[in-house]
Amino acid sequence: MTMLTFSEMLSALPQIEDESRGIAKYLGKAVVLSCAVGAALAGAGMYWNKASLVYMACLPIVLSLIGMAVDAVLEYRSIAETMREPGSWLSSELDQRFAREKQLAAELAKFDLVELKRMYARLEAELVRVERALDVLKPIGMALPAIAILVAVDVLHLPGMVQDVVKLFAIAGTLGAMIGAVSLYKANVRLRTVSATLHYAISVAEAVAKPSFRKVSRKRR
Structure with a gap:
């Protein structure tokens, strides 16, 4: 398999x-x-x-x-x-998601435990990288509008054409940073779901692999 x-x-x-x-x-x-x-x-x-x-x-x-x-x-x-109806909607959605995640975890638990742990560790490392990228996009998303405002109020005393170009690139960069942040956030949520499913599968596989002790009855002669 x-x-x-x-x-x-x-x-x-x-x-x-x-x-x-x-x-x-x-x-x-x-x-x-x-x-x-x-x-x-x-x-x-x-x-x-x-x-x-x-x-x-x-x-x-x-x-x-x-x-x-x-x-x-x-x-x-x-x-x-x-x-x-926030309570009803959220509970219904969580029921659907958890049922499918539980089913997938049961399928994953059939695979090699060492391989599951390795994939879980690799996925966690990737999630850290995505979160670091989000941390980088946050200051960029704040700096670009600030640059556009400085140019708009003519603090830097730049030529008119240069001001237009800088404002244009600042707006485009801000939009790009926003789109990138939203995309990374959505990817992070989906990957976190996979990570939780892998973690549950590892717990199930460990429970199955754990040796069970049988009580041995000793009859007196």
Whole structure:
């Protein structure tokens, strides 16, 4: 029997999603694409000294902001629906998730215990790396808006075109940092679920492998 990979474990876990937020799956990609197009136009405008290209870069940035606003509205609607009966909704979702995680843990417990422990340790190390990346994105997400504000109030006394370019890149960088942070957070939550399932599987495998002592009755002669 071949050990399951991390990808197989992740795909085996339940993914409970709100059908009304189906469009939100594509909003993140659209925002990233818009930011990339805006950065490319701004870079081309600076390279060829074309102010028109720099100003054209504002359009993808505006589209990115609109996409994030739509995503925020969808998220608010989803939260509002769940908040009507939060206890019932949360308990039902947890029951579904735990039942599937328990079933997956029972399947994993059949594999080699040493291999399960090695995969658990490797996954925990990866989770630490993801959390460190989130710690790096936090100050970046705060520094870029501060730079945009300094340029907007003309504290640095930069030329007008340079101010526009710096503000454009600061806005694009802020959006990128926000998208990256959200993506890493979602990945961290999913991987934490796999980690908990592996930990439970290890406990089950250890309980099965633990030798049981039988009482031996001695008959007197």
